Amino acid sequence: MQYTLNKENYRRFDVLEAGKRPARAYFIPYRDRAALCRETCLTERYRSDMVRVLSGEWDFKYYDKTALVPKDFDTERVQFDRVQVPSTWQRTGYREPVYLNSRYEFHLMPPELPEEMAVGVYRTTFSVEDLSKTYILSFLGVAPCLDVYLNGQTVGYTECAHNTAEFDLNPYVREGENELLCVVHRWCTGTYLECQDMFRETGIFRDVLLYELDETFLNDFEVRTKAAADGKYDLRVSAEIAGAAAGCTLEAELLDGDEALAKEEKPVFPKMQFDFAALCVQAWSAELPKTYTLLLTLKKDGQTLCVVRSKTGFKTVAIDGDVFKFNGVHIKFKGVNHHDSNPVTGYVMTAADIEKDLRLMKQYNVNAIRTSHYPPDPMLLSLADEMGFYVVDEADIETHGTGSVGPHKLYKPNLISHDPAWEPRYLDRVQRMYLRDRNHPCVTMWSLGNESGGYANQDACYRYLKEVCPEIPVHYEGVIRTKRKGYDVISEMYTDIAHVEKTRDGVRGSEYNGKPFFLCEYAHAMGVGPGSLEDYWQTFYSSDKLMGGCIWEWCDHAVHHEANDPKYKNEYTYGGDHGETLHDGNFCVDGLFYPDRTPHTGAREMKEVYRPLRARQADEKTYVFQNTNRFRASDYIDVRWELLENGVPASGGTVRTNVPPLGEQKLEFPVDTVRRDADVLLNMTYVDRESGEEVAHEQFVLNDVPNALPAGKSAPVSLEKDKARCVVTGEGFRVVFSRETGALESLFANGTERINTTPAGGVCGFVPNIYRAPIDNDAYAWTPKWNRKKLPLVKPVFVAMDAKEAGDCVQVQAKYKLVCGKLPWYTCEMTYSVYPGAVLAVSAKLKRTAFGGKDLPRFGVTVELPAAFCAVEYYGRGPYENMCDFNLQSPIGLYRSTVREMHENYLKPQDNGNHGGTKRVVLTDKNGVGLAVLGLPKFSFSVHDYTQALLCEAKHREDLRSQHTTFLSVDGFMRGAGSNACGPDALERYRFTFRDSIAFRFAVMPVDGGEAE
Incomplete structure (x- = not known):
């Protein structure tokens, strides 16, 4: 079939849409009431006898450039591929994935676009038997724009990736087989409003629906609830009927289970209204998400034409001074930010994917979702209605690249939001979000978008929402940096706790007073952490003004590859792994959960805090x-x-x-x-x-009983020296120190060597350590500072050793300078007191010189043990990794594990597996022979089968190969995690800072089949 393709719509600023139906509520009609009531909100879309889901295998033709697409397009002459719809080009092999945080993919000069870009042409067919029906084609999500054709004719055009677009097909449809052609461009003028922090993907990524309705049909409806006296509620249902009204009625019925609470039937008019007063109903909340079933039944001559269901919740949302109230009670948002993200399919989320995410949220005590940064699939809202979540429904608007510095960015944050020419596009996105989602009880705030500056066009959107929906507050964080400051709530991102407290106390500035305060993003959950969640919540609970917030973000974004993928050796890839020159690295790997929804330790911490x-x-x-x-x-x-x-x-x-x-x-x-x-x-x-x-x-x-130094055997110990070594011997053991390096070269007891004498890192014994493989929350602030100080290059240089007999022990002291180049940054003294039974009391003291910094990642020692010592038993915080500012998920206890299981498998490797508050750790082989470390009084530790040096180099999981060693870190001090990848640094009390010197003590001893006490 031949088509004349429109090759201008996507780049014409004067074309926002063409041939598109007005926005309306999302609903799925059925002909049979009983059949509808049998379905859930997740299945009703796929089993209706009035809606066909056109998703499935479609024909697809990909073009690298617009110039290659023929204007006169003949589908019989084109050799199509076959692709699954919904899908995106980047997840089906047509383009490589691109991850960007705040930049555009092209040089920005709004609304101008690059001359050339990729184009995808989709084709499918469907059959029609009855031309007297009404046919409506509905696209739930297409990025970024779409030209629609049917049977050789132009149907229309739409943009805005995450809003529903619908088209009347009756002027174009014919009896029998119909050919549907859809053309998607890589970018459009609307792309300037979709500069979100995510993989930038293209294609038809949500379901495509074909409504087959009668000549007279229910086109739209609206549900409004209002609190009445004595705890009762009023209900108003407004309906819009299309087509001839003769002989037709509309029935509205409210059910609680099978019990009818209210019912009325009226003759049909184009605009209709039902009012039910003083209903005895239970209010909806996220904790008690009581919904009632509203059934709207359209009849003609007594016969049902269609029946529509809406799960209705009764609620009131109000702002009382500076307090956000829900059903008259101040509430807290224990929230998360949720992107649509599947590691295999990208933007494409199935019903099962959505349900899995929301069930996990419930399991992890989440009660609020911000749909960052666009309206979700309507199924998510329906499920949130039933399961109970407060939803901040966000418009698909973000112009972040206008407010940043760097390639494809310019620092003019208000460039688009202050331009009145863009106002219709802002309004269109907000209106369509509102009209689609307005009947969901879960919607607790509307959001005008994200990081788009402000505020002229946002003001227009705010006025619209206040006119049509005054009862629901409006949120938008982007105006906090303008004189507008906030709409119905004051919203910020990543505000540190000190400033939250100032906001609470009314001493931060008058602009922060008089409205509720909401952290729409906080506690950036990238890699290890986030830290201080509990500290935030102690503050949130201290004032009704503080609404809580939404953690950034729900899950890591990454691209999954099969094990036999010939192109990619890594299971997961992120920005820069696909050959792209413009990218933002692993900044997308910033979730509470891994891409497959396995929890990070951050998710476990959130569960306890919430x-x-x-x-x-x-x-x-x-x-x-x-x-x-x-x-x-x-x-x-x-x-x-x-x-x-x-x-x-x-x-x-x-x-x-x-x-x-x-x-x-x-x-x-x-x-x-x-x-x-x-x-x-x-x-x-x-x-x-x-x-x-x-x-x-x-x-x-x-x-809590402090550890005491274990009492060894009564047999004496002796010291022997030569030029190369100091050797301490006693009954059944021999300890050797190098006089050339100060290192503990051997700890031989009861016939077994207890340290690795051929270490993978090249150094035997206990090595002073002040660095850690940067965690993501170090990487964007502290790692550059540490790198400027050359902290990763600091090495211990041996200065002197002294060994002497001291009563019932031999005392060996080794002194080091920790240097980079020739500069001594710190000095370190390692003192070993060797007692009978090969019990070693170890003291490590660090002293700062004039060159050394006061803020370090850690202070401890590392030691390599034989690889056979792979069984781990410890008494401390576990079983999950923890740090001083996030450890609620890890109670103190006695735990058993293995070295391999102690690894936390981050997509971007970083220091991991730390366990604080430890009194002892015992590492043994399969026979129970090994080494114990006892805190005097406590320490932190981690243990791996790879060295810290390899961990520092690794970019992906697969880079961490076993080095056939047991690499133990024993730390007296470890810096907290914070959330400084995008949020605040670790609080002062969780930072490892010192003025002059600092020290800690521990003991080591051999174990031989028994537990070290």
């Missing part, structure tokens, strides 16, 4: 439980408690809670008198009574 119950100790047996829920009592949560003595369970039980919303309850635990000669811990696990799933946990340290 917990609904919080406990504090009143006395030895009594604890006060606070319910942070606003609407739901805690009667669904049991507390399973366990008393541990030296890591071993001593007693336990289950206690039921029934704490009212925002209330407190005292509960007694039958805890016997706490032993004073043991470490005593009380673990509380909050369990969902019905499902048995863990909600969260808390731990209380009831007694």
Whole structure:
């Protein structure tokens, strides 16, 4: 079939759309009420007898340049490929993936576009039997624009990737087979409004629907609820009917399960309204997401033409001074930012993908979602209605590249948002979002987009929303840097806790007063971390003005490759891995979850911080439980408690809670008198009574006994010296120190060497260490500073050694300068006291010189042990990695693991697997022979089968090959994680800073089939 293709729409600024239907609510009609009611919100789209999902295999022709696309296009002469729709070009092999944060892909001069770009032509067919029907074609998502043709004729044009676009097909449709042709350009003028931090992908990425309706049909409807007296609600349903009205009626019925609460049937008019007053209903909230079923049934002569369902929730949202209230109660957003992201299909999210994400959010105690940075698939909102989430529904508007510095950016943040020529495009995106999503009870705030400066065009959008929907607050962070400051709430990103506290206290500036304060992005979850989540929430809970916030972001963005992929050796790739010259590296790998939705330790920390119950100790047996829920009592949560003595369970039980919303309850635990000669811990696990799933946990340290230096055998130790070595011997052991390097070269006990004498890193024994492989939260601020100081190049240079007998031990002291080039940055003293039984007490002291910095990543030692020592037992924080500013996910306990399992498998390798608060770690072979490290009093440790040097070099998981060693780091001090990849640095109390000198102590001893005490 022949077509004359329009080759101008995508680049003409005077063309926003052509032939497109007005926006309306998303819904799926059925002919049979019972059939509709059997379906869920995830299945109704795919099983309707009035909607055909055209998704599936389509013909596809890809062109590298617009000039190669013939204006006169004959589908019979084109050799098409076959592709799956929905999909994107970048995930089906037609273009390489491109990840950009804030830049455009081309030189920006809005609204101008590059002369040449790629084009994709899609073709499919569908059959029509009855031309008396009404046919509407609906695209739920196409990036970035679309020209639509049918049977050789032009149907229309649309842009705005994440808004629904619909077209009337009746003027073009014919009986029998119909050919649908869709043309997608790589960019369009609308691309200037879609400069989001994500992989930039192209194509039809959401479902394509064909509505087959009668001549008279329900075109649109709107549901409004309003609080009435005595806790009741009024309901207004407005409907728009298209087509002839003769003999037609519309019935509105509200159901609670099978019980009808209200029902009315009226003759059809083009505009209709139903009012149901003083309904006895339960209000909707994220904690108690009670929905009612609204059925709208269109009939003709008593016969059903179609029935439509809307899950309706009754709510009120209001701002009372500087307090955000939901159903009259101040609420907190325990939120996340959610992108559409699948590691294989990119933008394409199936119903199962969406459901998996929201179920994980519930499991991890999330109650709010910001749809960053565009409206989601409507199924997400329907599921949020039913499962219970407060949703910040965000318009598909971001002009970030106008407000940045660098290639394809310029620092004019208000360039587009202040230009009145762009106002219709802003309004179109906001209007279509609103009209599609307005019936969802989960929508708690509208958002005008992201990082687009402001504010003239945003003002127009705000006025529109306040006119059509005054009851829902409007959010937009981008005006915080303008004189507008905020709309209905003051919103910021990555504000540090000190400034949040100033905002709370009203001393930050008058512009921050008088409105609720919301962190639409905080706690950047890139790599290890984020740190200080609990510190943020202690602050959020301190004031009703503070709404909480949404962590950035839900999951890592990366491209997955099969193991046998001939092009890519890495399972996951990120920016720069695909041959692209313009990219932003691994900044997209910044989620709480890995791409496959395996949790990072950051997600586990979030689960604990977002917990609904919080406990504090009143006395030895009594604890006060606070319910942070606003609407739901805690009667669904049991507390399973366990008393541990030296890591071993001593007693336990289950206690039921029934704490009212925002209330407190005292509960007694039958805890016997706490032993004073043991470490005593009380673990509380909050369990969902019905499902048995863990909600969260808390731990209380009831007694903490410091380690004592182990008493060795009574046999004496002796010291021998020669020019090369100092040798300490005793019954069953021999310890050797090099007089040339100061290194502990050998620790031989009971017939087994306990350290690696051929280390992968080239240095034996305990090596002073002040550096770490940069974590992502170091990389964008501190790593450049450390690199300027040449901290990664600092090496210990041996200065002197002294060895002497000192009573019942031999004392060996090695002195080092930590230098880069010729400059001594620090000095370090390593003091070993060797006791009978090969017990070594080790002291490490670091002193700063005039050249050394005060803020370091860590101070500790590393040592390589035999690779056979791969079994790990430790008493400290676990089982997950932790640092001083994020450790709620890792209670103190006795844990067993392996060296390989201690690795946290980040896509971009970085320092990982740290375990703080450790009193001892024991590494052994399969026979229980090995080495123990005891804290005097505590330390942090990590252990891997690769060296820190290899970790510093690695760019991907696959780069971390085993080096056949056991690389142990023992640290007295470790800097916190913070969230400085995009947010604030670690708080001062979590930073490793010192003025002059600092020291820590630990002990090592051999173990031979038994536990080190």
